[in-house]
Amino acid sequence: MTYCVGILVREGLVMIADTRTNAGLDNIATFRKLHLFEKPGDRVIAIATAGNLAVSQSVLNLLNEGIKNPETGEIETIYSIPSMFKVAQFIGRAIREVYRIHGKSMEQQAASFDVTMLLGGQVKGGRLRLFMIYSAGNFIEATSDTPYLQIGEHKYGKPILDRAVTSETSLQEALKLGLVSMDSTIRSNLGVGMPVDVVTIRRDAIEIDVSHRIDRNDEYFLDLRERWSAALRAAHQAIPAPPYGKD
Amino acid sequence: MTYCVGILVREGLVMIADTRTNAGLDNIATFRKLHLFEKPGDRVIAIATAGNLAVSQSVLNLLNEGIKNPETGEIETIYSIPSMFKVAQFIGRAIREVYRIHGKSMEQQAASFDVTMLLGGQVKGGRLRLFMIYSAGNFIEATSDTPYLQIGEHKYGKPILDRAVTSETSLQEALKLGLVSMDSTIRSNLGVGMPVDVVTIRRDAIEIDVSHRIDRNDEYFLDLRERWSAALRAAHQAIPAPPYGKD
Numbered sequence: 001m002t003y004c005v006g007i008l009v010r011e012g013l014v015m016i017a018d019t020r021t022n023a024g025l026d027n028i029a030t031f032r033k034l035h036l037f038e039k040p041g042d043r044v045i046a047i048a049t050a051g052n053l054a055v056s057q058s059v060l061n062l063l064n065e066g067i068k069n070p071e072t073g074e075i076e077t078i079y080s081i082p083s084m085f086k087v088a089q090f091i092g093r094a095i096r097e098v099y100r101i102h103g104k105s106m107e108q109q110a111a112s113f114d115v116t117m118l119l120g121g122q123v124k125g126g127r128l129r130l131f132m133i134y135s136a137g138n139f140i141e142a143t144s145d146t147p148y149l150q151i152g153e154h155k156y157g158k159p160i161l162d163r164a165v166t167s168e169t170s171l172q173e174a175l176k177l178g179l180v181s182m183d184s185t186i187r188s189n190l191g192v193g194m195p196v197d198v199v200t201i202r203r204d205a206i207e208i209d210v211s212h213r214i215d216r217n218d219e220y221f222l223d224l225r226e227r228w229s230a231a232l233r234a235a236h237q238a239i240p241a242p243p244y245g246k247d
Numbered sequence: 248m249t250y251c252v253g254i255l256v257r258e259g260l261v262m263i264a265d266t267r268t269n270a271g272l273d274n275i276a277t278f279r280k281l282h283l284f285e286k287p288g289d290r291v292i293a294i295a296t297a298g299n300l301a302v303s304q305s306v307l308n309l310l311n312e313g314i315k316n317p318e319t320g321e322i323e324t325i326y327s328i329p330s331m332f333k334v335a336q337f338i339g340r341a342i343r344e345v346y347r348i349h350g351k352s353m354e355q356q357a358a359s360f361d362v363t364m365l366l367g368g369q370v371k372g373g374r375l376r377l378f379m380i381y382s383a384g385n386f387i388e389a390t391s392d393t394p395y396l397q398i399g400e401h402k403y404g405k406p407i408l409d410r411a412v413t414s415e416t417s418l419q420e421a422l423k424l425g426l427v428s429m430d431s432t433i434r435s436n437l438g439v440g441m442p443v444d445v446v447t448i449r450r451d452a453i454e455i456d457v458s459h460r461i462d463r464n465d466e467y468f469l470d471l472r473e474r475w476s477a478a479l480r481a482a483h484q485a486i487p488a489p490p491y492g493k494d
Contacts, residue, residue: 172488173483185406229410236423239474
């Protein structure tokens with residue numbers, strides 16, 4: 001399993017991904033799921049992946065190596081596409097190309113062709129945007145009404161986002177809330193695990209702001225965990241006693 | 248969908264259930280899912296149900312009307328069974344009896360025979376206990392290592408329980424935490440909705456302590472929601488800024 005979250009606020013974008021992959025409980029490994037494509041000043045793109053690892057790795061390879069544009073005959077890569085919307089379409093094409101090659105055979109082996117991606121970033125001349133791309137290659141975009149998108153094991157970490165994140169949340173608070181959401185998921189689901197990769201991108205900077213891998217000994221993350229748990233304890237203890245009796 | 252949680256602490260037992268049922272998003276109704284069977288001084292039993300409503304209602308009818316014991320030939324009801332363990336077995340028999348009558352036909356109509364139940368309570372002479380019963384009629388029991396059990400949409404409300412509930416938690420705190428867990432689930436999932444039924448049972452009292460329906464205007468629940476959201480906001484704002492840069 002996997003948990004990745006992207007949060008798009010006025011100041012910028014946060015993307016966070018765990019690194020645990022598993023084929024059954026007895027076959028666990030660590031793979032990076034958060035991938036960066038950066039040409040400072042021209043584009044800064046982050047992609048987080050969930051689902052079948054063979055599929056997502058093939059898609060990422062196609063993004064780098066390129067796909068022939070059927071109209072112009074030219075090879076396009078993620079570094080040449082001129083807008084974020086077109087990058088989302090391009091990733092959709094790459095997913096369908098992988099499906100064309102492996103999809104039928106995977107189904108014959110009862111392996112599901114299952115991939116979802118978060119695509120965030122900015123290409124020069126366009127806006128900072130955040131998309132979620134499905135295994136059919138179609139996609140949705142985060143808006144100010146719903147400024148975050150999740151893939152993988154999304155339920156554990158959703159309540160804190162639902163309660164606290166708006167598009168006016170600062171980039172720093174969004175990063176903290178994303179880390180709390182990730183911590184809640186890691187605690188409750190063995191399929192999601194450390195280390196955790198974090199990226200932030202400031203709006204219109206067109207370069208990476210933060211790019212960091214949080215491992216088990218990361219002091220800030222340990223402190224955030226501790227403070228959060230202590231604050232929750234204090235919070236429920238401060239709520240008055242329920243006044244309920246027998247109706 | 249449904250969300251029900253039972254928390255067994257040293258002082259007693261909390262059980263909480265929502266009341267929303269749905270057959271598709273366009274067919275929503277309110278049904279009580281938390282059922283009480285009380286003979287003060289002799290037994291106090293609470294059952295929360297999730298899954299197919301036709302199945303769970305049939306099971307509850309059998310518990311009240313009775314099933315013939317194949318060994319003694321006598322009709323047993325939930326009011327005559329001599330221990331909580333035997334009540335759990337009895338409910339398992341009732342589930343299998345409903346499966347015997349409706350299971351095959353339901354499968355023919357592509358309706359899944361899907362039912363899970365939380366069973367909590369105490370019978371005179373025995374301990375206060377909490378069980379989760381599966382659709383096969385088998386069951387597990389909460390222990391001091393894992394003092395809570397959930398059925399239905401359990402993921403949203405699990406992190407707060409994982410962080411805060413132990414078997415030493417007071418009954419009052421357990422009730423508050425159960426309500427926070429329910430509130431988180433209601434906010435994040437349309438399939439879970441108000442009103443919410445709440446029961447608490449004090450250990451060895453062998454009678455209902457609290458039995459209350461929380462509706463949309465319940466002042467205490469509105470205040471708990473408000474305080475919890477405010478405390479979470481304060482909690483993440485009090486966490487220091489992330490020190491991360493580019494690795």
